């Protein structure tokens with residue numbers, strides 16, 4: 001129906017026409033004219049009615065109200081004697097001597113009133129003698145208004161239809177949501193990306209949330225979790241607001257990825273730990289369960305699996321979250337300094353000690369959490385001292401004869417096998433049991449390959465945002481290769497690779513397999529494996545006269561790339577199949593010392 005969008009305020013759409021006709025009508029009829037809308041708002045007027053256009057009229061406008069409500073014409077040839085005026089308390093102040101009111105009607109809807117008013121005796125006489133002709137003329141004007149409104153409406157309808165047609169044929173997926181999140185329209189491309197039909201989604205409530213929550217509004221595409229019913233998908237695109245509508249414009253390149261069912265059931269407090277594989281879900285559930293306990297936690301896992309983010313999540317979820325989280329990396333601090341770092345010292349405690357003394361990390365963590373990273377590297381003498389401190393719940397700084405009570409929760413982490421260390425006498429069994437009251441194991445990435453897609457998207461999104469690049473698409477065969485790869489450096493390696501890829505992908509292009517470093521691409525025959533390649537290269541280096549510059553460059557690149565990706569020299573040496581000493585020699589030779597630990 002053409003008037004489907006007709007509202008009582010439709011007259012506003014033709015305000016200029018109304019104003020023009022008001023003046024014309026007043027000139028021809030030699031009367032004053034006033035036009036109001038359905039809410040008694042003055043739309044136009046002449047003489048004293050020219051003032052206060054846009055204002056809602058008061059209760060004394062009985063005649064206008066009567067026309068609006070009854071939707072019929074009203075002619076009053078002598079105002080004060082008309083029964084409708086007889087009961088008006090404002091009668092003595094009324095300057096109107098006669099009145100003709102014509103409703104502006106569209107079907108059964110009254111949009112307003114055209115009124116012609118006599119203020120002088122002459123005008124009153126004119127109405128009295130010619131009221132039929134005047135009414136006919138005003139009625140004619142009313143039909144002009146109506147046809148004008150219908151014209152505007154159908155133009156708007158035409159425009160809407162044209163836009164909907166345009167959106168429907170776009171190669172870009174578009175979803176329009178109202179302010180409640182209900183799907184108002186969705187085009188064919190969007191349905192294809194979502195693998196869904198119009199019937200299933202039209203009018204349904206959906207949620208579109210950024211995968212990486214950020215406070216900074218970003219331009220370009222980002223990753224969104226698109227949820228409706230019990231389905232979820234990661235879609236890259238951008239949200240824009242147009243009037244009342246939220247438009248989700250999908251990126252042209254989408255990776256075919258659906259989140260595992262039940263993604264939203266993840267405890268929101270550990271949602272930044274990405275991974276929905278069964279072991280990761282179990283890990284997140286465990287973190288949430290044990291976070292509030294005061295017992296010590298020992299986190300094990302290979303390098304780069306996320307031990308530190310687990311430790312921080314436990315602290316964040318505990319009731320110590322407002323207190324300090326103090327971390328010490330036992331592998332990074334020389335053995336002889338670890339004691340003073342952990343326990344602190346008083347002034348003059350030893351040669352070289354600061355004149356003011358120093359508060360130790362255990363004391364600094366009082367009330368909070370102490371994170372002993374790489375605890376396997378703690379020297380045995382210090383282990384004994386730490387055990388004493390844990391058991392007595394107090395610390396004695398070096399050189400002090402006073403002890404200070406401390407209340408700390410200890411979370412330790414190690415990539416080493418502490419059972420073996422205990423067996424070999426490298427780690428104290430009693431401390432080990434103290435530290436591992438709650439043992440937590442973070443699985444290696446190769447043991448949870450179903451998380452790879454999610455992590456790749458997460459890190460590409462994260463790093464693209466960090467360097468303010470638009471989110472690049474990823475070719476499906478890239479994802480396939482990443483799933484095949486073994487990930488010796490675990491999540492850290494994947495994050496570094498994603499960072500590398502967002503840096504090297506040309507703007508607006510897809511990340512394709514040509515951008516993957518050779519170590520990640522599957523070995524192709526007769527292409528040698530990285531290990532062989534390096535051995536080949538080494539062989540050539542043994543014979544300087546045959547070693548070419550190209551081979552040197554290649555070796556340097558391979559080592560450099562592996563150091564950047566794995567950030568761990570032991571892992572690099574293992575991957576390349578060379579001894580750690582050889583690796584150090586080559587790092588020195590190529591000046592690559594600023595990589596990794």
Ligand SMILES: Nc1ncnc2c1ncn2[C@@H]1O[C@H](COP(=O)(O)OP(=O)(O)OP(=O)(O)O)[C@@H](O)[C@H]1O
Nearest residue numbers: 272273274302303304305306307308309415491492
């Ligand atoms: N599940 C995950 N979700 C999001 N980011 C992760 C996840 N796991 C690891 N990371 C990220 O990978 C990097 C390495 O993680 P982290 O430092 O916690 O590893 P680690 O196990 O402590 O490694 P190492 O043994 O080498 O110290 C960090 O940048 C971390 O934020």
Ligand SMILES: [Mg+2]
Nearest residue numbers: 307308373413
């Ligand atoms: Mg760590």
